[in-house]
Amino acid sequence: SQQGEEDPQALSIQEGENATMNCSYKTSINNLQWYRQNSGRGLVHLILIRSNEREKHSGRLRVTLDTSKKSSSLLITASRAADTASYFCATGKETSGSRLTFGEGTQLTVNP
């Protein structure tokens, strides 16, 4: 079974609006990562947050991590049509070395 579960499964917004995606996981982790996948392409790493961090920023991306609730959120501010993609969270565990467990993803559509 998947470690991470994204919510919502699909999100449609207008350009300029903010997009928020959530990820919940089941077991303890040492890091959580977010990836983007454009249609027909491989995944691209966006941001990594470690279990001892609560918030991280990268450009228009803001990621939060709440280990007590076993959840993370990805906020994309001032969205653009080019942000249209699927977004996946992936969790890494101390006992798993370099392996990641991916969720099923959120399909984000940004309408111009």
Added chain:
Amino acid sequence: DAGITQSPRHKVTETGTPVTLRCHQTENHRYMYWYRQDPGHGLRLIHYSYGVKDTDKGEVSDGYSVSRSKTEDFLLTLESATSSQTSVYFCAISESDRGNEQYFGPGTRLTVT
């Protein structure tokens, strides 16, 4: 795609035939992974490698084998392809085993008829 290539990019094969997918990297990263991506399942790890000749099973390894004879190449073999192995296969690499990001190849779309 961070110096990762996959071949072939598309393949159609018949049930029962052997298939080998190749992943080639120019980054000299130690760790390599094979995933499959299916609707409703996200990405699932098939096998991974933590060095030359060092491999281990992932979540969905049945029906698949791998080999890594040199740092830059990681081969995924379906000994006898089945229709349930129709999927998009992604290779990924990472530099270390401590919470580093993974870099993905462009994917191989495999159809087993």
